[in-house]
Amino acid sequence: MVKLTRARISQLLFLALFLLLFLQTEYRGHDQINAAVNSFFRADPLVLFSYLLAAKSWSWLLLPAVLMTLATLLLGRFFCGWICPLGTLLDLLSPKQRSTRQIPWLAGNLKYWLLLPLLSASLFNLNLAGLLDPIAILLRGLTFFFYPLLGLTAREGWVRLYGLIGEQRDTLAPAYGLLKSYLLPFRETLYPLAFVSALLLILIILLERLETRAWCRHLCPLGTLLGWLGRFSPFKRIPPGLCADCGQCRELCPTSFDQGSLNREECILCMECEQGCPNQRISFRPSWPLQLSEPVLPQRRLLLGGLAGGLLLAVPTRFRAPEKEAGLLRPPGVRNEDDFLKKCVRCGECMKVCLKNALYPAAWQAGLNGIYTPLVIPRLGYCEYNCTLCGQVCPTGAIPNLAVEEKKRQVIGKAVFDKNHCLPFARRIDCIVCEEHCPIPDKAIRSREVQVLGLDGVMKTVKEPYVVEEICNGCGICENVCPVETQAGIKVHVVKNRAPITEPTSGQLGY
Amino acid sequence: MDRRTFIKSAGAATLLAPVLVQELLASSDNALVAVAEGTDYPAITRKAINAVGGMKRYVKAGDVVVVKPNMGWDRSPEFAANSHPLVVRAVVEECLAAGAKKVKVFDHTCNDPRRCYVNSGIEKALKGLKGVECKQIEPERFRMTVLKGQFLKEWELYDEALAANVFINLPVAKHHGLSRLTLGLKNIMGVMGGNRGFTHRNLAVALADVNSHLRSHLTIIDATRILTAHGPQGGNLADVKVLNKVIASADIVAADAYATTLFGLKPADIAVTVAAHKRGLGQMNLDRIKVVKA
Numbered sequence: 001m002v003k004l005t006r007a008r009i010s011q012l013l014f015l016a017l018f019l020l021l022f023l024q025t026e027y028r029g030h031d032q033i034n035a036a037v038n039s040f041f042r043a044d045p046l047v048l049f050s051y052l053l054a055a056k057s058w059s060w061l062l063l064p065a066v067l068m069t070l071a072t073l074l075l076g077r078f079f080c081g082w083i084c085p086l087g088t089l090l091d092l093l094s095p096k097q098r099s100t101r102q103i104p105w106l107a108g109n110l111k112y113w114l115l116l117p118l119l120s121a122s123l124f125n126l127n128l129a130g131l132l133d134p135i136a137i138l139l140r141g142l143t144f145f146f147y148p149l150l151g152l153t154a155r156e157g158w159v160r161l162y163g164l165i166g167e168q169r170d171t172l173a174p175a176y177g178l179l180k181s182y183l184l185p186f187r188e189t190l191y192p193l194a195f196v197s198a199l200l201l202i203l204i205i206l207l208e209r210l211e212t213r214a215w216c217r218h219l220c221p222l223g224t225l226l227g228w229l230g231r232f233s234p235f236k237r238i239p240p241g242l243c244a245d246c247g248q249c250r251e252l253c254p255t256s257f258d259q260g261s262l263n264r265e266e267c268i269l270c271m272e273c274e275q276g277c278p279n280q281r282i283s284f285r286p287s288w289p290l291q292l293s294e295p296v297l298p299q300r301r302l303l304l305g306g307l308a309g310g311l312l313l314a315v316p317t318r319f320r321a322p323e324k325e326a327g328l329l330r331p332p333g334v335r336n337e338d339d340f341l342k343k344c345v346r347c348g349e350c351m352k353v354c355l356k357n358a359l360y361p362a363a364w365q366a367g368l369n370g371i372y373t374p375l376v377i378p379r380l381g382y383c384e385y386n387c388t389l390c391g392q393v394c395p396t397g398a399i400p401n402l403a404v405e406e407k408k409r410q411v412i413g414k415a416v417f418d419k420n421h422c423l424p425f426a427r428r429i430d431c432i433v434c435e436e437h438c439p440i441p442d443k444a445i446r447s448r449e450v451q452v453l454g455l456d457g458v459m460k461t462v463k464e465p466y467v468v469e470e471i472c473n474g475c476g477i478c479e480n481v482c483p484v485e486t487q488a489g490i491k492v493h494v495v496k497n498r499a500p501i502t503e504p505t506s507g508q509l510g511y
Numbered sequence: 512m513d514r515r516t517f518i519k520s521a522g523a524a525t526l527l528a529p530v531l532v533q534e535l536l537a538s539s540d541n542a543l544v545a546v547a548e549g550t551d552y553p554a555i556t557r558k559a560i561n562a563v564g565g566m567k568r569y570v571k572a573g574d575v576v577v578v579k580p581n582m583g584w585d586r587s588p589e590f591a592a593n594s595h596p597l598v599v600r601a602v603v604e605e606c607l608a609a610g611a612k613k614v615k616v617f618d619h620t621c622n623d624p625r626r627c628y629v630n631s632g633i634e635k636a637l638k639g640l641k642g643v644e645c646k647q648i649e650p651e652r653f654r655m656t657v658l659k660g661q662f663l664k665e666w667e668l669y670d671e672a673l674a675a676n677v678f679i680n681l682p683v684a685k686h687h688g689l690s691r692l693t694l695g696l697k698n699i700m701g702v703m704g705g706n707r708g709f710t711h712r713n714l715a716v717a718l719a720d721v722n723s724h725l726r727s728h729l730t731i732i733d734a735t736r737i738l739t740a741h742g743p744q745g746g747n748l749a750d751v752k753v754l755n756k757v758i759a760s761a762d763i764v765a766a767d768a769y770a771t772t773l774f775g776l777k778p779a780d781i782a783v784t785v786a787a788h789k790r791g792l793g794q795m796n797l798d799r800i801k802v803v804k805a
Contacts, residue, residue, distance in 0.1 A: 162652070386626065387626070440746070441741060442747065463688075482708070485706075
């Protein structure tokens with residue numbers, strides 16, 4: 001079924017690249033990740049537009065997306081037929097008997113009703129575009145569901161094998177080691193929203209059973225945006241419609257020949273029609289003067305409706321329960337919550353790359369407008385002192401990419417002891433595992449020896465810990481390693497003032 | 512002292528006497544500590560080993576040897592948070608030269624294992640050596656082990672350490688917030704699984720419990736540079752003191768006791784050392800330890 005046309009080869013190469021970069025988005029022995037899967041987001045015009053509208057500022061990280069926008073203006077919607085990894089996946093999973101008949105309830109202006117409110121909400125500081133961005137959907141499905149599933153399956157098998165043959169398993173260890181270092185996740189993390197992430201991806205794939213590229217034609221906001229940009233392209237298919245004596249194109253075209261003429265907005269330039277034409281009549285080439293078959297802007301009703309929809313969406317989603325606020329710890333370097341929400345794509349890369357799996361997608365605790373944004377949950381994983389990976393892979397700089405010395409000084413929150421749980425206070429016995437693990441060279445957690453009346457009524461000396469708030473960066477290792485079960489005796493809380501700590505100061509400090 | 516307490520203590524003494532005699536015999540034989548000094552770390556490591564009888568005394572041909580360095584922290588070697596890679600490599604090479612079939616090097620790290628193995632420099636230092644494994648901990652290999660200790664009745668220990676013919680304890684000498692110093696006896700925590708922080712409630716006794724079950728055949732303390740404050744992970748070079756020393760002993764308590772003096776402390780200041788000595792794991796009285804300069 002898969003014929004190797006030029007577009008198909010390109011699609012497969014980009015899918016391979018996507019998967020390769022996906023695997024590459026992990027610590028593999030080097031402090032720097034040179035090429036990560038963020039390249040796809042940095043070249044994503046939907047990310048670009050929503051970022052510009054929401055942040056109302058420019059980031060050089062998004063230069064590739066500007067180039068992609070220009071290329072689309074020139075060539076049309078080629079991204080969907082040549083590059084998009086989700087599109088490729090859909091093509092590969094498409095049933096043998098392709099159905100190009102439109103699903104009636106998806107046809108029409110629905111796609112604009114998705115795209116326009118998303119963009120207009122961005123203008124009102126609610127950047128949800130990433131929720132429906134096809135690459136983000138694919139990445140989240142992989143990161144939160146399929147990749148951990150692969151890892152768990154492999155690990156379970158490996159562990160069972162140990163149960164069966166014990167030390168003899170070592171003969172197979174090199175093979176497993178190879179898998180582990182190049183293919184499997186280092187740690188299989190369970191994420192909240194894993195099921196939702198997978199479900200969205202699976203629904204899109206199932207939609208393919210009903211109509212070829214249904215998602216791309218009728219829903220995908222990136223595709224819709226690219227289609228709209230592609231209207232201005234001088235690069236056209238000739239002839240534009242079906243020939244009276246043939247009509248073969250209707251069978252060949254995956255998207256837009258159901259009405260008898262080519263819908264340029266939906267043409268993904270796969271060029272199947274050119275390849276398959278029995279009479280070699282078809283060609284794609286620039287033609288002047290530029291003729292726009294449809295008006296430049298969508299209907300006024302749609303435009304105004306979209307704008308209003310965005311506004312209506314933007315305001316109520318900001319609600320947050322105040323008691324949840326204290327736990328909304330953001331990745332290192334994020335100083336301002338509002339600014340962060342405007343820039344975060346919710347792509348899930350930081351969570352994929354996080355060395356100690358400290359980052360998890362917010363489900364509801366950050367409000368509707370914080371859904372899928374990364375939160376540090378120290379009890380599950382802490383922020384490794386010398387690691388800067390999340391900033392490196394963030395496609396928009398929502399998490400800033402900082403040098404390691406600078407990152408160590410960034411404040412995530414401040415640790416606070418809970419004396420009802422902390423052992424030296426609650427049970428008057430020695431512990432200070434938190435002080436032991438505190439990575440700050442001068443120790444943000446210290447202890448002093450005090451004489452206390454033990455619970456048995458005998459005076460004794462106990463080391464009582466305390467936090468030196470000025471140099472605590474909120475990495476959360478203390479909360480993570482606290483040996484008190486369930487509720488830790490120390491907890492990192494959000495602080496408004498996240499000015500970097502002044503330690504370490506001299507070049508001597510650090511690692 | 513009234514009559515009752517006299518009888519009690521006399522009874523206790525009679526019961527304990529055989530143990531005490533045994534301990535005296537055992538420790539008088541073993542309390543030999545070798546100290547080598549110099550800037551060529553592999554060379555002083557070899558000198559120290561040779562001064563306590565040479566590696567062949569501990570490792571026989573065909574043995575599986577575990578070398579347990581401290582590489583628990585994401586710090587580079589100069590910060591004295593982990594055993595020096597050159598010392599580790601020299602010990603491993605000596606094991607191989609003595610005929611070891613396989614030498615396994617690992618630690619149950621506190622920071623991310625990948626970063627610790629890389630930044631400690633140990634993984635790289637061992638690269639290319641035949642018959643040497645430097646694998647990260649695999650959680651399924653921890654085995655619940657009956658210790659019948661005074662504090663720990665049972666605990667999860669790493670099967671590779673339990674199954675090895677020879678266990679070589681290779682800590683770096685450094686400061687520790689709770690136990691004041693961490694040396695050979697504390698380094699054994701690297702083969703422990705589970706909620707290790709739990710042991711802090713009674714650390715000295717817990718470590719004596721584990722060390723009585725898993726004995727170190729040879730203890731080599733890396734004091735090429737020591738961490739004098741803000742341990743066990745440090746991070747400030749001002750806290751690091753370069754001593755260019757390596758200490759070796761078949762008696763883990765004696766090795767720890769001698770290393771304590773490098774920090775200007777007495778062995779009795781370290782509760783872990785005292786607990787281990789009381790348990791008969793070795794000699795901590797400096798008068799009864801023979802220190803040889805290698």
